[in-house]
Amino acid sequence: MNWTDDPAGVEIRIVGEENEAALSRLGPDVSKTESIEGKLKELGIPPTLEHGDLDATNVFIRNGSPVLMDWSDACVSHPFFTPLTPAQARRHSEFVDTYLHEWTSYAPLENLRGGFQFAKPLAALESAFHYHRNIVPYLPYPYPDFMTLERYIPALLNMAAEALENVPEDE
Template sequence: MTRTVTLVLVDPTGRPLGALPEYEVESPWWQEVDPVVRGAPVEVSVLRLLDGHGDRPGVGGTVRYLAEVAEPPAVPLRPAAVDLAPHPLRAPYAEPGGPAASITWARAVLDRLGRPAGEVTQRRTWNLSAIWRLDSPHATAWLKQVPGFFRHEAAVLRRLGSLTPGRVPVLLADDGDGRMLLDHVPGEDRYGADPAERAAIAADQHDLQVRALPLVDDLVADGVPDLRGPALARWIRATIPPSALPSTNPLDGLAERLAQVAECGVPDTLVHGDLHPGNVRGDGVRRVVIDWGDAFVGHPAFDILRLTEGLPASTAAPLLGAWCARWRDSVPGCDPERAVALLRPVAALRMAAVYAMFLAGIEPSERIYHADDVPRCLAEATSAVG
């Protein structure tokens, strides 16, 4: 599958210049802009999505982006109608001059570290992150910039870097405002992980979560969201718009359900929040868990439920059984099986709230990525409660 791309160009001051002719790129995923940049007839930085149309939001079809050029290009441009009005929720990296400012910051950091960057490649940009690869003759680093609701990722990586070295990306620097410079992690994202690899990921995460138990208060003080018990119920209710709730309200009884979860005795700890195999990189020697922006302090069962999501029951059952056995060994007397059963609908509710948070925190043109996710997750929660 491909996508058809149109780039509407602006100069560094934001002055509109016109649009390049449309062209095809080999990757269908709208947030992946590396092939968009490579396919353009002039040097560009992609700023943000303008609009897109396809069978599925974010995949294939026709897409328009706003892109920045250093000066008017020596290629024909056609007129393009586009709203360039400012928006209070626009990410800094989606504004003219934003990518250049972030790259300048990253280059300065690498210069101080004695590993100056040569080639810089823009890899991704959308409402959840912007990512660039910075290569030098001796090393590779990654610049990642995130919106405010993911700003605590740097604090998580800093804590875990000393607690579980080698298990998370090395944080080289951060600016306290969403920019992070990360060391390269060898390997590939493990989207196709088989049950044995998922079992290894689950075991790694259990070890990390047990080690993180003494750090819970420090993580919360660092700005990691505190979603323990009643706080999770309050956050879900405050974040999901009442207008989005179905007639059979899956929030009914939520506080009571979470009180029963607490009685199961599995302790709250650091939760990744999106522990699917694609957020693990492996090279056959080690596994590194990446993308900690969804992290929070809460119940560890949310991670195993995410890791087994969508698997056949016969495949998920051994993974869940091993997870329960590990927690019974770590915390004698706890009841992890009951905790998992109680939290199944809550896991879907939490994801509905996560997507609602995204929608409330991003500008309108970017909401197409997540528009269908809140009702989908609420339907899953309603089904799980039933």
């Protein structure tokens, strides 16, 4: 049987096309990432331990305090990358301000809000590259959630492209 006759093979080809479309959309604005990196550095926030997969499924309450689970994607990175996944991109401003308040010893809240917005495309790109390099290639085939994870990469690339499209040229 030809791989294109296999439903999984067809799915992989479709995801490949989705990746290509997302990369094409990203291309014109990718040069903005250097200036964004500079804006984040201006905040003076040092690299820190970054969870890499922080969402409601990885937070538990024990004795009234939050406990973070599943540190398998953890790394040292910019702390504004943690709360930026496609499923969580539309955070309520109250959540964002609560998260950013922990960094006000480095910069005023208003500056942190701006930095948080600037971090979106870099956070999405970092996640896409991480999944592309370190997660998907090592999954056994067939893997039950393979297509879900494969589709996550173009979703992240499109999130980055959308965020970069909203960054002014002079930033």
